[in-house]
Amino acid sequence: xxxxxxxxKKIDGMDIATGKPLxxxxxxxxxxxxxxLRSPHAFGKIINIDTKKAKTLPxxxxxxxxxxxxKERFTLAGQSYPEPSPYDRLILDExxxxxxxxxxxxxxxxxxxxxxxxKLIKVDYEVxxxxxxxxxxxxxxxxxHPEDDLKVNFPIGTDTxxxxxxxxxxxxxxxxxxxxxxxxxxxxxxxxxxxxxxxMETYRAYSYMDHNNRLTIVSxxxxxxxxxxxxxxxxxxxxxxxxxxxxxxxxxxGGKQTASVEIFPAxxxxxxxxxxxIVYDRKETFSCSTARHPMKMTVKIGADxxxxxxxxxxxxxxxxxxxGEHAWTVFSVAGNKVLPLxxxxxxxxxxxxxLYTNKMPSGALRGYxxxxxxxxxxxxxxxLASQLNMDPTILREKNLIREGDSHPLLCxxxxxxxxxxxxxxxxxxxxxxxxxxxxxxxxxxxVISDSKVRGVGMAxxxxxSGIANIDTASALIKLNDNGFYTLLLxxxxxxxxxxxxxxxxxxEVLSTDMDKIIVHSADTDISxxxxxxxxxxxxxxxxxxxxxxxxxxxxxxxKVGAEYLYESVENVSFDGIYxxxxxxxxxxxxxxxxxxxxxxxxxxxxxxxTFGGDTSPPPFIAGFCEVEVDKETGKIDLIDYVAVVDCGTxxxxxxxxxxxxxxxxxxxxxxxYENVAHAKNGQMITNTFxxxxxPCRKDIGNITVDFQSSYEPTGPFGAKSIGEVVINTPPxxxxxxxxxxxxxxxxxxxxxPEKVLMGILENK
Amino acid sequence: MExxxxxxxxxxxxxxxxxxxxxxxxxxxGYLSVKKGCDTGSCGLCTxxxxxxxxxxxxxxxxxxxGKNITTIEGVQKEATEFAEFLxxxxxxxxxxxxxxxxxxxxxxxxxxxxxxxxxIIHYLTGNLCRCTGYxxxxxxxxxxxxxx
Numbered sequence: 001x002x003x004x005x006x007x008x009k010k011i012d013g014m015d016i017a018t019g020k021p022l023x024x025x026x027x028x029x030x031x032x033x034x035x036x037l038r039s040p041h042a043f044g045k046i047i048n049i050d051t052k053k054a055k056t057l058p059x060x061x062x063x064x065x066x067x068x069x070x071k072e073r074f075t076l077a078g079q080s081y082p083e084p085s086p087y088d089r090l091i092l093d094e095x096x097x098x099x100x101x102x103x104x105x106x107x108x109x110x111x112x113x114x115x116x117x118x119k120l121i122k123v124d125y126e127v128x129x130x131x132x133x134x135x136x137x138x139x140x141x142x143x144x145h146p147e148d149d150l151k152v153n154f155p156i157g158t159d160t161x162x163x164x165x166x167x168x169x170x171x172x173x174x175x176x177x178x179x180x181x182x183x184x185x186x187x188x189x190x191x192x193x194x195x196x197x198x199x200m201e202t203y204r205a206y207s208y209m210d211h212n213n214r215l216t217i218v219s220x221x222x223x224x225x226x227x228x229x230x231x232x233x234x235x236x237x238x239x240x241x242x243x244x245x246x247x248x249x250x251x252x253x254g255g256k257q258t259a260s261v262e263i264f265p266a267x268x269x270x271x272x273x274x275x276x277x278i279v280y281d282r283k284e285t286f287s288c289s290t291a292r293h294p295m296k297m298t299v300k301i302g303a304d305x306x307x308x309x310x311x312x313x314x315x316x317x318x319x320x321x322x323x324g325e326h327a328w329t330v331f332s333v334a335g336n337k338v339l340p341l342x343x344x345x346x347x348x349x350x351x352x353x354x355l356y357t358n359k360m361p362s363g364a365l366r367g368y369x370x371x372x373x374x375x376x377x378x379x380x381x382x383x384l385a386s387q388l389n390m391d392p393t394i395l396r397e398k399n400l401i402r403e404g405d406s407h408p409l410l411c412x413x414x415x416x417x418x419x420x421x422x423x424x425x426x427x428x429x430x431x432x433x434x435x436x437x438x439x440x441x442x443x444x445x446x447v448i449s450d451s452k453v454r455g456v457g458m459a460x461x462x463x464x465s466g467i468a469n470i471d472t473a474s475a476l477i478k479l480n481d482n483g484f485y486t487l488l489l490x491x492x493x494x495x496x497x498x499x500x501x502x503x504x505x506x507x508e509v510l511s512t513d514m515d516k517i518i519v520h521s522a523d524t525d526i527s528x529x530x531x532x533x534x535x536x537x538x539x540x541x542x543x544x545x546x547x548x549x550x551x552x553x554x555x556x557x558x559k560v561g562a563e564y565l566y567e568s569v570e571n572v573s574f575d576g577i578y579x580x581x582x583x584x585x586x587x588x589x590x591x592x593x594x595x596x597x598x599x600x601x602x603x604x605x606x607x608x609x610t611f612g613g614d615t616s617p618p619p620f621i622a623g624f625c626e627v628e629v630d631k632e633t634g635k636i637d638l639i640d641y642v643a644v645v646d647c648g649t650x651x652x653x654x655x656x657x658x659x660x661x662x663x664x665x666x667x668x669x670x671x672x673y674e675n676v677a678h679a680k681n682g683q684m685i686t687n688t689f690x691x692x693x694x695p696c697r698k699d700i701g702n703i704t705v706d707f708q709s710s711y712e713p714t715g716p717f718g719a720k721s722i723g724e725v726v727i728n729t730p731p732x733x734x735x736x737x738x739x740x741x742x743x744x745x746x747x748x749x750x751x752x753p754e755k756v757l758m759g760i761l762e763n764k
Numbered sequence: 765m766e767x768x769x770x771x772x773x774x775x776x777x778x779x780x781x782x783x784x785x786x787x788x789x790x791x792x793x794g795y796l797s798v799k800k801g802c803d804t805g806s807c808g809l810c811t812x813x814x815x816x817x818x819x820x821x822x823x824x825x826x827x828x829x830x831g832k833n834i835t836t837i838e839g840v841q842k843e844a845t846e847f848a849e850f851l852x853x854x855x856x857x858x859x860x861x862x863x864x865x866x867x868x869x870x871x872x873x874x875x876x877x878x879x880x881x882x883x884x885i886i887h888y889l890t891g892n893l894c895r896c897t898g899y900x901x902x903x904x905x906x907x908x909x910x911x912x913x
Contacts, residue, residue, distance in 0.1 A: 013852035016860025018844045019797025019837040023861065026796040198895045200801045200809060200861040250799075250861030251896055282802045495859025495896050654855030661898035662858065689806040689893065697886045697899045 003504040003514060004717045007654035010500045011519060012248065012493070022248040024220045028206040031275035032061050034264050035114040037104040037121055038288060039096035042130035042358040042682025043142060046094050046123060049104065054120035059113035061272055063121070064105040066092040069267065070236045073149055077325040077363070078223035078230070078257040080470050080531050082153035086165060086324040088145055091234055091263055096125070097144055097322035098360050099683045100288040107268040107276055130358035130682045134319035135296065137163040137355035144322065144356040156328040157353070165320045166328035166354040170335060172408050173347030178311035182302030186384045190299065190376040191748035192731070194319070194676035195292040195669070196686075197365055198694045199494075201250020202285040206277035207265040216243045217266055222256040222492050223532035224522045230259045231266050242266075244524045252494035253666070254364035257534040258325055260289045286687040290363025291676045293330050293354075294319045297376035307390050309345045309399045314376065316352035321361040327354040330362070334369035337618070338377050340407040341462055344399045348409070358682050364534060366666065367727045370463055375749065378459035378732035383745060392458060392736070393430055393439065400426055400460070403710070411616035412468030419468075419615050423710035423720065426460060429622035429644040433458065436642045436704055437624040444740035451632045454639065455741025458624045459732035463725035464616035465715065466537035472612035473542040474528035475549040477506060477517075479557065479605040481597035483590035485510065487549075489521035490530025491542040496723060497655040498538040502546045504651060505716055509550035511576030528608070536619070536721030539651060541611055543716030548609025556605045561587055564595065617712045619647040619720040623664075623729025629741040634757030636738060638668060638701040643729065646710050649718035653707070656722055660705045663726025669695045671731040675750050767830040771795070772839025780826040786812075787821035790836060797837045797864040801893070808892035811865035812836045818872040820891075837864040843871050850909040856901030858894075866892045870906060874913060882907070 016022060051063045069091040077085035092102055104121055108114035131140045145160040152158050157167030179185060205219035215237070221227050224244040232239040249256065261278050268276040280288070295318045302311040314335060320327040335350025342348075365371075385392035401407060403424040410419035434440065437456060445455040476488040487506050493499040499519045507514045521527060530542055554574060561579025562569040564587050572579050580586040596603050624642040629635070643660055650656045673693040677686045686692040711718035731749055739745050744759030767778050771790075780789050787810040790798045798821060801809035805823035812821045813835040837844050844867050851857050851867075866889070873880065873888045880888070885906055894902065 007855065009852045010855065010857065012860075013857050014845065014848055017848035017851055017857040017863040017867065018841060019864035019867075021796035023799075200807065200859065200893070200895055201799070202801070249859060251859040253895070282804070495861075497855070497858070652855070654853075658855045658858060658897050658901045661900050662896045663898070665898035666895070688804045689802045690804050694893060694895060696890050696893060697903075698890055700899060703898060703900045 001508060003508045004651055005649060006652065008500060008504055008514065008652055010497045010655065011503055011514065012499065016248055023201060023250055024204045024206065024218055024247055025279055027218060027247055028275065028277050031206050031277040032107040032109065032268060033111045033114050034105060034107050034268055034276055034278040035118055036102050036264065037106060037118045039099060039101040039103050041096060041125055041127050042099050043128040043144065044096050044125040046096065046103065047126050048124040050122040051104065054117040057113065057117045057120060059109040060117045061107045061274065062268060063117065064092065064267065066090065066094045070234065072233065072236055073151060074230060074233045075325060076230060076259045078226040078259060078532055078534065081229060084154050084156055084328050085326060086158055087151040088323050091267065098358050100360060101322060105264055105267065131163060132357060132359065132678060132680065132682050134294065134317060134355045134357050137357050138353065144358060163356040164353050165324035165356050166331060167352065168328060168332045169351030170409065171349035175311055175313050175347045175349045178347040179302040182310045183304045184387060185300065185302050186380060186387055187298065187300040188380055188383060188747060190297050190379055192295050192372040192375050193749050194294045194362065195365060195674050196286055196676055196692055197253040197255035199251030199253055199255055202282060203261045203280040203289055204278060205262045205265050206275065207269040208275035209269060209273055214241050214243055215266055215270055216245065217262050218245045218247060219262050220249045220256060221246055222252045222494055222534055224492065224524050225490060225529055226532055227259045227262050228524050231262055234263050235266060235270060246492050246522045249492065249494040253366045254368065254534060255289060256494065257364040257532065258290050282689065283687045286692060287360055287684040290325060290361050292365040293362035293372065295334065295372040297373065299376050299380035301380055301384050303384055305388060307388055307395045307398050309342050311347040312339060312342060312345050314350045316350065318354040319357055319362060320354050321357055321359045323361040325361050325363045330369040334373035336409050336411065337370045337462060337464055338373035340409045341401055341460065342399050343401040343405055343407045359678055360684060366663065366724050368724060370461065371670065371728050374459065374461045374728045375731040379735055379747065382732065382736040391443065393434055396430060396460060397427060402427065411464050412614050422714065423617060423648055423712040424620060425646040425708040425710045426620040426622065428708040429620060429646055430460065432706055432708055433622040433624045433642050433644040436706060437626060437640060439624065442626065448628065451630055452628055453631065453741040454626055454628045455737045456624065456626045457733045457736025457740055458622065459729045459736065460620065460622045461725055461728035462618040462620050463536055463721065464618050465540035465721035466613050466616055467535050468613050468616040471531045471535060471537045471541045472610060473530040473545045474608065474610040475542060475545040476528050477549045477553045477607040479553060479593055481593055483593045484516045486518045486520055487546065488527055489519065489542060490527035491538045492522050492533045494533060496659060497652065498533060501539060501651045501655065502542060505543055505546045506550045509547055510554055536724045539719050540715055540721050541613060543719060544611035545609045547716050548611060549607040552609060553605060553607025556607065557589065557592065560605065561592055564592060613714065615714060617714060617720050619645065619722055619725045621645050621725055621729055623733045625733045625737050627734060627737040627741060629738055629756060631742055631760055634753035634760065636672065636751065636753060636756060638734065640702045640704065641668065641730065642704045644706045644708055646708050647722040648710050648712035648715050648720035650707050650709060651717065651719050657705050659722050660726045661703050664703055664730060665695050665700050667727040667730030668700055670749060671734040672750050673699065767827060769829050769832055769834050771834045772836060782827060784826045785822055786824045786826045786829055789826040790821060795836045795838055799861055799864060801862065808869065809862050809865040811868045811892065813868060813872060818869050837868055840871060847871065847909050850905040851902065854901050854905040856897050856905045858896030862892065862894045866894065874910065
């Protein structure tokens with residue numbers, strides 16, 4: 001292979017690294033500037049808004065309140081239509097449901113004027129008792145969504161009277177019976193916190209009317225096609241009147257899978273005919289977008305003393321905040337993409353409710369529920385190992401799923417037709433990880449001094465590759481008039497390098513150099529449909545589409561080449577530069593493409609490919625770490641982190657490695673530092689990088705990444721995904737290492753020195 | 765008011781407001797490499813040089829640059845490209861949004877520190893946040909670059 005499995009440089013790498021103006025806010029010129037007036041109350045109803053004075057301020061273009069916007073409810077969740085998220089939003093509502101909820105949209109000639117105008121708007125609220133604690137939301141008494149026009153596309157268990165946005169249950173086998181038969185039972189509750197995406201480029205979009213009087217939105221988004229649909233629904237205009245363009249994106253991590261900002265400039269441009277932009281500052285990005293769903297999980301495991309796991313039963317609660325973006329899907333994934341790991345269990349159950357509260361909405365974030373589920377399940381497995389006095393790596397080896405096994409909860413399974421795992425080197429990942437961390441020498445702990453102990457810990461995880469039977473991507477490859485290609489994609493590279501690896505795949509099939517392929521993504525007017533870059537889908541789903549498109553084009557080139565050579569297509573081959581016959585006749589691709597661009601015989605060759613998977617092959621990771629804990633202060637230093645990854649074939653080792661390292665560090669942040677915290681009145685108190693601490697260079701210790709490749713037969717060149725799975729292991733592995741060091745099980749994230757020290761003191 | 769500055773070796777007169785920060789003014793005048801990530805001086809994305817020393821332009825009032833020599837990454841493209849080659853070879857630029865500020869700090873470090881250790885490098889760059897790469901790939905790129913230059 002010339003390109004696949006090679007550490008090719010990112011095709012846009014040099015330009016983005018050296019500061020070229022390629023991002024959303026670099027590209028717009030003198031638009032109106034939009035600012036949002038936001039609710040100071042966690043829950044209330046707007047009784048009156050007076051915008052008269054603000055509107056007279058020179059430079060103010062327009063101000064919209066709930067009286068001026070369409071009354072059709074929608075969801076901002078970037079999911080395939082019909083979305084499984086409740087339609088519980090209006091552009092502006094008379095109810096405000098969290099501190100920061102939108103009250104008025106102000107557009108002015110510049111930022112200062114818009115901010116001044118905001119101060120002149122007078123709003124009277126009727127203030128209600130907010131629901132802050134999701135464990136009390138069910139019985140609180142305040143109803144967060146009293147409206148009678150809230151809609152759902154599927155029966156997802158919504159019960160707004162009891163603040164339930166969604167509910168879900170799944171099970172296999174007889175849970176009660178297996179629990180009864182088990183010799184050892186462990187039952188513990190775990191809490192995962194809200195985590196912020198913390199991407200460096202905050203949310204932003206701008207819009208303008210084009211020469212055909214169509215609305216064009218340029219947005220830093222992971223989901224251009226979903227944005228087009230969401231904006232059309234919210235503004236009640238046809239999708240054909242909207243074009244969405246995605247330039248370079250400064251990070252997303254799932255945050256930009258929610259259409260947080262695009263509607264605002266779109267509305268202003270539609271009403272005024274003028275270009276408009278919105279750029280969220282960091283505080284708005286932290287407090288007026290989405291964060292990871294906080295969850296509580298009570299895990300009950302029944303096992304035998306020899307380490308056979310018979311049953312896993314998880315009761316869960318999730319906090320979706322004020323709106324139900326991704327409420328049901330994140331919740332279901334938190335069970336469905338963790339339980340198949342322990343497929344030797346005879347019974348499994350997972351279920352519970354997703355609650356509305358008066359806090360910023362939760363949403364998609366890398367890991368999408370699996371991160372929450374894995375922390376709980378893997379922590380419980382580690383506690384079980386401790387109770388059985390068994391090495392946790394051996395407990396896992398005994399119970400984990402293997403290649404060739406099938407499981408009814410694997411994505412794509414139907415009744416009586418469980419999906420089979422066609423690629424998995426998880427056991428190898430564990431073996432290699434033990435070697436790299438020197439597990440057998442170090443487990444469970446080593447005393448360093450009177451006050452310091454080093455402990456090792458581990459966890460494993462899986463994810464998926466796209467969503468079976470839902471995600472679909474198309475790719476087009478056009479042969480241009482001088483022998484080079486344009487690869488048209490609807491997926492969105494948010495920095496991960498997917499434009500590059502998709503180009504590698506196309507170059508491989510067409511036997512051409514990558515610089516002969518121009519990659520274009522994404523513009524809804526031009527790009528073929530793609531659900532967008534989320535759910536770990538791009539390498540797998542779009543990659544398969546690219547291979548189909550490139551193969552289709554290659555066949556067309558062979559056919560046309562054969563015609564020019566007066567040969568049948570069976571007798572010619574294409575080496576990337578020439579179409580040749582066995583007898584030595586040849587015609588170059590340059591000549592073919594130039595001939596195709598001339599005269600009445602002209603033709604455009606365009607390869608097309610569409611792929612949607614009926615399974616979602618999971619990638620796997622075994623994560624190991626070593627921490628040093630100070631028994632006197634509870635301070636934890638992360639010394640080493642080892643991640644051994646099975647993502648099938650590694651398409652680009654360098655880019656895959658960086659994905660792993662970045663995901664591990666984001667997971668370390670969730671494990672040790674990050675916490676979206678609210679005051680009792682619902683005000684977010686971690687709305688800057690001063691309060692919300694993402695890891696810096698000094699916080700992370702050494703990170704070692706290794707790959708134990710497998711070959712996924714349904715994947716492009718054998719590849720599976722890597723984007724999300726990488727974030728999942730640090731929270732349970734670090735918790736485990738802390739326990740092995742000082743005997744304290746921290747069951748609520750983040751694992752802070754305070755919690756560790758309190759645990760040490762309680763144990764004394 | 766007007767301030768006189770030298771930006772990337774060109775003398776300029778800039779119209780500014782008294783309360784404007786340098787990052788905003790530079791962007792307004794077309795130096796779009798300058799990015800803002802936090803508004804609180806804690807992420808390092810807006811790093812540029814004033815009189816050859818790295819500063820955070822989002823928390824420096826523009827007026828304070830009066831009479832000074834400003835350098836953005838547009839003004840050191842040759843050096844920036846040299847280092848970016850190492851970064852990109854390592855795959856250690858992801859979204860790229862933090863890169864201009866990061867590279868300005870790396871280049872300043874190269875001028876300021878003699879034979880820095882790994883810890884020295886990490887310490888010097890601690891104020892430059894990156895949410896994509898996990899930092900270790902950037903460190904690999906820096907170590908390779910420092911050996912060559």
